[in-house]
Amino acid sequence: MASFKVKIGNLTIGGGEQIAVQSMLKTDPHNKASSLKQLRRLESVGCELVRMAIPDERAVETFRYLKGRANVPLIADIHFDPSLALKAMEAGADKIRINPGNIPKAGLKKILELAMEKNIPLRIGLNTGSLPKKFRHISPLWEGLILAAEDFLDWISPYNYRNLIFSLKASSIEDTIEAYLRFSKKYDFPLHLGLTEAGPIPEGIVKSTIALYTLLKEGIGDTIRVSLTAPPEVEVQASFCILESLGLRKRKLEIISCPTCGRTHSSLQSLIRTVRLLENEMKSHKVIAVMGCEVNGPGEAARADLGVSLTKNGAIIFKRGKIIKRVTLAEIKEALLEELNKD
Numbered sequence: 001m002a003s004f005k006v007k008i009g010n011l012t013i014g015g016g017e018q019i020a021v022q023s024m025l026k027t028d029p030h031n032k033a034s035s036l037k038q039l040r041r042l043e044s045v046g047c048e049l050v051r052m053a054i055p056d057e058r059a060v061e062t063f064r065y066l067k068g069r070a071n072v073p074l075i076a077d078i079h080f081d082p083s084l085a086l087k088a089m090e091a092g093a094d095k096i097r098i099n100p101g102n103i104p105k106a107g108l109k110k111i112l113e114l115a116m117e118k119n120i121p122l123r124i125g126l127n128t129g130s131l132p133k134k135f136r137h138i139s140p141l142w143e144g145l146i147l148a149a150e151d152f153l154d155w156i157s158p159y160n161y162r163n164l165i166f167s168l169k170a171s172s173i174e175d176t177i178e179a180y181l182r183f184s185k186k187y188d189f190p191l192h193l194g195l196t197e198a199g200p201i202p203e204g205i206v207k208s209t210i211a212l213y214t215l216l217k218e219g220i221g222d223t224i225r226v227s228l229t230a231p232p233e234v235e236v237q238a239s240f241c242i243l244e245s246l247g248l249r250k251r252k253l254e255i256i257s258c259p260t261c262g263r264t265h266s267s268l269q270s271l272i273r274t275v276r277l278l279e280n281e282m283k284s285h286k287v288i289a290v291m292g293c294e295v296n297g298p299g300e301a302a303r304a305d306l307g308v309s310l311t312k313n314g315a316i317i318f319k320r321g322k323i324i325k326r327v328t329l330a331e332i333k334e335a336l337l338e339e340l341n342k343d
């Protein structure tokens with residue numbers, strides 16, 4: 001069923017809007033400086049919604065501090081203590097994520113009343129690991145997720161508040177897909193897609209890609225988070241890769257690179273980090289090849305608009321497989337930029 005639109009700060013999701021990429025701060029929520037630094041890094045890689053855990057009142061202060069500086073909507077993630085949700089809303093939260101499995105109904109009512117007054121959307125974040133008690137032992141797991149979502153919908157229906165987004169996350173690919181597929185057949189709420197405890201790299205990326213690709217291909221999902229035991233910027237990059245592979249988003253920079261081998265000169269990973277920085281300065285979509293040697297580099301990456309291959313003493317810059325320049329390692333970024341600016 002097509003979802004309806006929900007506004008989160010200055011961003012609209014649902015109803016056919018572009019699928020938004022989100023991630024979460026992983027810094028100490030009491031450390032304003034490091035949290036702001038990570039927020040800026042997330043913004044620089046294109047993260048469109050940033051969530052922050054609010055475990056206590058001091059974290060609300062960091063949230064308020066970030067809210068005054070953020071260029072993207074900020075979401076407060078609340079567990080157990082409803083008073084923290086109220087304080088986060090007063091601090092300017094653009095959305096509140098709650099888990100009905102760990103907040104009693106009286107607390108939920110207080111959160112809902114203030115959300116209604118301020119017209120702040122709520123994400124009802126259901127996870128198989130923390131479902132309300134009565135749904136915990138239901139098998140299959142996806143059924144427990146749906147029953148818990150419907151239990152919440154029964155509770156909220158007298159309030160007639162539809163400024164809601166749902167997520168139904170399991171750690172397994174099958175349960176996650178099944179829960180979202182079935183829920184979206186019955187309800188038109190916007191959906192936040194993701195797996196819970198997806199894992200580290202590569203497990204988390206592989207599982208998330210299979211689940212999210214399957215759902216997005218069916219037209220299900222309005223915002224995504226690839227949860228990884230990894231820096232949040234990687235979550236954002238993985239999210240965009242999934243959306244790009246489906247043709248749902250197109251970023252300016254597409255990097256292709258070789259796997260490296262015994263012919264690789266110096267660090268290709270560090271060169272890739274340098275090339276990634278070019279995206280903010282690019283005007284249009286380009287494929288840039290980043291290769292480890294000149295023997296096979298230009299030939300293997302002939303489809304690229306522009307490329308760089310490491311050599312024994314530096315690097316070569318090539319265009320559609322043709323070498324155009326030899327540079328030192330320190331000159332690579334400038335040389336690529338110069339070529340990009342010519343187009």
Ligand code: SF4
Pocket residue numbers: 258259260261262263264265291292293294295296297300
């Ligand atoms: S491009 Fe060169 S360094 Fe990279 S995998 Fe091929 S042969 Fe190895």
